[in-house]
Structures are given as structure tokens and as C-alpha cells.
Amino acid sequence: MSVTIEQVAAVDVARVTGSIDGKTAPGVGTALQPLLDGTRNIVIDLSDVDYVSSAGLRLLLVAYRKVQATSRRIVLAGVSVNIMQVMSHTGFLPFFVLVPDAAAALIALAEAPS
């Protein structure tokens, strides 16, 4: 698992690689913390994530809510079909905004909030 962070325009993009599970979720959380504490909108790019466990979904949801609580926006990009299906079965899907990839995420965040 690794997390790389870059700033694109006024948006923080966090690209996660590997699996987000009980073992790796704390590390992902630590890496995301500066973004959650920051002021910009956030894209979490999961294009290179093959598996998100129960703990991983909870980490993403907690991050999501922290950002929303500060009137910022956050989107998930590049979620695989398998992960999306798991998110659907377990009820996590409706909480998130999903877009196909990071480029689409930047466009989505550039638009006025609905």
C-alpha cells in the first residue's frame, strides 16, 4: 500500500495503491490526515486499489464525513466494479460521490456544488 499526494489546481489528489484493509487502513488514514485538516477539496483516486475491506470502507467514510463537515467536497475516483459492488451490498455506496477517474473528479469539483 502506498499513498501519493499532489495538488492539482485548487484540489488535493490522493492516489492510493494496493489494498485498504485492517492492516493498511491506519497508514492510509495517517497519509490522508493533512488533507482532512487542510482547506481544499479532495479527490481520493482508487484506480490502483484492488481491495477495500470493511475497515477500509469505514476509513473512507470517516474521511468523507470530516471533509463534508467543513463544507468542502470530496469524491472517489476510479473505483473498480468489484469494489463498487461490495460497497453496494454493504450499504456504503450511497454515501459517496463516485467518478470514473481523477480527470473527471477535477471537473466534478470544478462545477458548482449541487
Added chain:
Amino acid sequence: MMEARIDVYATHEFGGYRFRHGKVLPFGATLVDGGVNFSVFSSAATSCALVLFEKGSGEPLVELDVPPEFRIGDVYSIMVFDLEIEDLEYGFRFDGPFEPHRGPRFDRNRIVADPYARAMGGRDTWRSEPDWSNGDAYVHRSRVVLDDFDWEGDRPLELRTTDLIVYELHVRGFTADPSSGVSAPGTYAGLREKIPYLKALGINCVELLPIFEFDEWENSRSHPATGEWLGNYWGYSTLGFFAPKAGYAATGSLAMDVDELKTLIKELHANGIEIILDVVFNHTAEGDHRGPTISFRGIDNATYYMLTPEGWYYNFSGCGNTFNCNNPVVRGLVVDCLRYWASEYHIDGFRFDLASILGRDPHGAPLANPPLLESLAYDPILSKCKLIAEAWDAGGLYQVGSFPAYGRWAEWNGKFRDNVRRFLKGEPGVIGDMAARVQGSPDLYADRGPGTSINFITAHDGFTLADLFAYNEKHNDANGEDNRDGSNDNDSWNCGTEGSTDDPGILALRLRLTKNAIAMLMFSQGIPMLVMGDEFGRTQNGNNNGYCHDSELSWVNWALAEKNAELLNFTRGCVALRQAVPMLRSPHFPNALGGDDRDADIDFVGTSGTGQDWAGWNTVLAYRLTERGREEGVPGDEMMVMFNMHWGDQYFGLQPPAGGGGWHVLVNTAMPAGGDVFRRLDAPAVEGPSFLAGPRSVVVLIAGFGS
């Protein structure tokens, strides 16, 4: 922020694992700051060890002997820090005497599951073939769960009991067939995709066959002739009372079964549908003295099971052992379990399999005032839950009408099933009983009300409704027991030929009898229960004991919804009419003293319109229901219900409705599609002072509305 607690630190360390004395309550494994608290009861053990595994691994991570000073009373508790819980599985190793004649059956060579395990591994993918090579392996492993599901304001619906229309279903069988068209067949997620169907059907409560963790491979075998897999498909054999059946979750192998089940419940509730669980506390999957040691037997055999003075297992369940429900410790487990499901899963009610066992003392004698039943009836957390008893057991106790109810317990009304079946096929001698059944069985539940009576004609156990009118005899050869299993008393009728036929006359008669059955269910006082697929003619080819089949035989074939659309539309129509006529759902019996202005009064008027002929040979019953009126000047509903179970036509004299407006036809099962059921506002008017009902038909009229 400073740590708020001063006791969250380890006092002991072994093999790199840090731990301390835990909290004795709650039992089971609970997440605490920085660790997991484990607590387990055994009154007879001499020592206890906590064994931790990484998911799926044969070798433990560590085995932590619980230090003697960690025991308080008979409870061993240990708090272990820095565990990664997602891949954690655990169990206990107890030491103690093996003296079956006295009770204890400890086996320190085995690891046993936590009786309070919130989840269990080992069978997390349905019918995934187990590794049989090591018979002593620890298979059904306890797991720790995250209990932070976001319910977004959901809670149990608390629908009025008499407003329920129950739909009994098997989670796997409901969508396992490819014809279901769902993305995850045979799972909680698959059932969730069918919620729009259930809503369109009009039911407002699903009752799920057991979803506590069980082993579908228990007693599994191949059919001697066909080689077909036979196993424990129904699931009436519990491994863990706090754990959901992981193999019913599409995400079970990912250990997300808890979230998937809660998501299903949340969405059922959002659609106005309650959820009742069929719970099996009468026995466990450990069987008799020849059975496996999985949990209870190896922890405290004499506490958890009813034993003879010689230490054998009493068998009031017919399944080898009997759970010792009125032992105070076991009673506590049952109460804790139901509280957990009601509060943590938002379950709306429970149906207790072979519930009469719950009223027996530790020696098997029926109790006048069973502590467990009383505890459940008065429990503060379960106070709005529906409690439904299958009021008999396999030890000969039959308590329909006399189950210790404390004003709370409802019953599966076996007499409704038996009387209605005989009436439907035209047997004489049942109209007196039928008069009580249509009123919610005041003869059985005089001081309790029609909400006590779960009315059903079919259930998972027995013929499907279609088979009830297609077979005189059971046909259970596919079960591999030479047709010896299953009930011989079915009160069924094949209508002229045994099994499938293309004779249009027989098919028409079967369809009509099926509609008659649906109408009797939906227009009787009490709580109707349908079985999955009966609304569109599901068949099990005459098999009345489908417990072992995980195949087309036991699954719902959704293609029948189209093929038998006439029956499905009729059922939908009758369900909608029940919802549209409040007096059918009154919590008080007809003619009740006092009561409410939406209660019904009933007059049995017979074919003359003025008085019922109660002669024993008579197979025709007609009555008039009159709602007591709603407010000044607004008349209540009036209905005429006519059951002509005779093979000939029958004229019924009609007295005009008291409120005027004439009679209109809601239901006439002698008519083909389009004329068999109407919405209230479309109901056609009846001409003349009488009504000609066709052979073996049900007619329901309503006053005042219609065209």
C-alpha cells in the same frame, strides 16, 4: 487530549501479546480502547485459554492461558491489546473433567467457539466444500465485528400487529434461481433487490427462515440414486446464536456479512416492511452424544443441555439434544441474544421454532409459569417486538391456544391450517370451526385478541399451496429416505389426478381452490402469512419436506410469476383489499364488547341471508361483517363473505346493506382473470336480491362503493 481512562494498559505479556484482566460483562468479544475484551462463562472448567488465529490459518497466532486471577465467579475475562481484528478469529480451550454420567464433557484437545460470537468463520461461502481431512480442526471460528453501522435514523417499525401481512421466505431460496435476475443470487443483497417486488405484492413483513450461523454441510450426503447433494438447506440447527449466516452474504467471504444484512434490514424498513426472524433455541447443531463438540458441549454441557439423570441428552426437539432454556444462565443467553438482534440489527420480531420446549424445566417437565417466556414477554428492550410461538414441540407438547402468553405471545395457528385445508376440499363437519377461524379464532384466544393468531395454510414445512391441490400423498423420494420423512397428514387433494397434468378442467379447479385459499387467508381476522412463491404457484413436485434440497426443487422459480400471472394478480388484489378495509385488521374480535368504532360485528347469514345452517353435512358458510361506524353520519363498511365449498352452484340470499348503496363484487373466484378480484372503486354492482356463486368458490361483496 489526555487518555480518559487509567486502566487501559497491559499488566501481562506472553509471546508478544499484551493483556490484562478484562471486564466480565458483556459476554463475548467486545471492542475496547486499544484492544478487545473477551469474556466467557463456564461453571465446571478447571482452566481456560484464549486461542487467537489469523483468518483461515490452521496454526494459532498465540494461545493465552487465562490466569486464575482473571476469573470472577464462573467467568473468565481477558482484555488483549493491539489486535488487528479484521483478520482475527478466536476460540477457547477449556480443561475440566470428562464425566458424561455426571454432566461435564470437557475435551482439552479441542478448541470451542464462543457462545456469544457476533460472527463466525468457517462457512462464509455457501456450499464451499470444507476440508474434511482433519476431523478435529477448529472450523466454526468466532470473529469480532465492527458494530458502528450507520442506520441514519432507522429503528424497528412497530407496525400494529393486526396490520401485518407476513411473507415467509428462505434467504437463499428466494433468489438463488437464475430466473430471479438479481446481481447476487441467494444472498441478503439479492433479497434487497427484490424489495420492489415485495412492495408491489403488498406484504409488510418478511419472516426469514433461520439466519443464525449454521452448517449447510451438517449431515450432508448424496442421494443414493441421483447423486444430488443433500444437506441442511433450511438451517434449523444453530451454531452461533449471535452470528448471522455468513454464507447468505455476497460479501461473506470478505467478512462483511454483518454490514450486508444490516443494509438489507435498513432498506426493508425504508419500504415499510418489517423483518421477523425464525429463531431456533430448542436445540443446537451439536446433536446427541455422538455429535461434534463445537461450543456449548465443551464449555458447560450440563448447563446448556437438558440431561437425563444418567447424563444422556433429552431429545424433545427431535434433533438429538434439547437446549436447557429454563436454566438461569441459558435463559440469560437467550434474552441477551434477542436483545442484541432487536437493538443491534433492528429486528421487528421473532418466531420461535418448537417454542413449547422453551416452557419446559431442566428435566423436561412443562412449566405452568416458564421463567424464560415470562422474561421475554416483559423485557424492556423487546417490549415492542412481535413474539410468535410455534406452540408445540417434538416431545408431544401441543399448546395451540394454551401457550403461556403473558398477553404478549402470538402463535402459529395450526388449527387454522388444518380446518381451512379440510374446508377447502369440501369436507363436511368443519363449518363450526371455520366460523371461529374467520374471526381470528376467539375459541382459542378469547382473552387475547385476533393479533394472537398467525393464520396460515402453508408454511416452509409441508406442501406448497400449489402442491396442496395437486397431490394426495407426499412424494419425498428425492430426500433419499424412501419417502419415510415428512408428514402423512396433509389434508390435501389432487383434484383428480396425482401431480402435473394438462387436463384443463383439473387445472382450472386447482387454480380456483388456490384462489379460495388466498381469499380465506386475506379476509379472515388475525395475521395472514403467505409462503414465498405461493402467490404464483411455486411447486416442489409433491415434496412436503424440502429441508435438504438446495436446488430448483426448493428455490423460487420466478418464471412462474409470468406463467401464473392470473394467480399473482389475484393475490395482489386480495392483499390490497385487506389493506383497504380496516375492520379486517381490527385488534378486537368481531362482536367484541366495548372495542372501537372500527371493529366489526359479524352475523352468520347462510344461504338464506337470514341464518346459517350449522348442520354437520353443510359445506357452505356465509357471513356479514359490519363495521361499527366511524363518526356521526358516516356509515362503516359492510361486507358479505360467501364460501361455497360444495361442488354445485349455490344461491345466496342478500339482505340489503344497512347503509344503502347496494352490494358490489370485490372477489369472485368462479370468474376468470379480470372478473375474479376488483379494487373497491371499480367493484361492479350486484343485480337482484340474491347471488349465484359457482361451484367451490369464494365471493366477497362490499356495500356502497363501486360502479
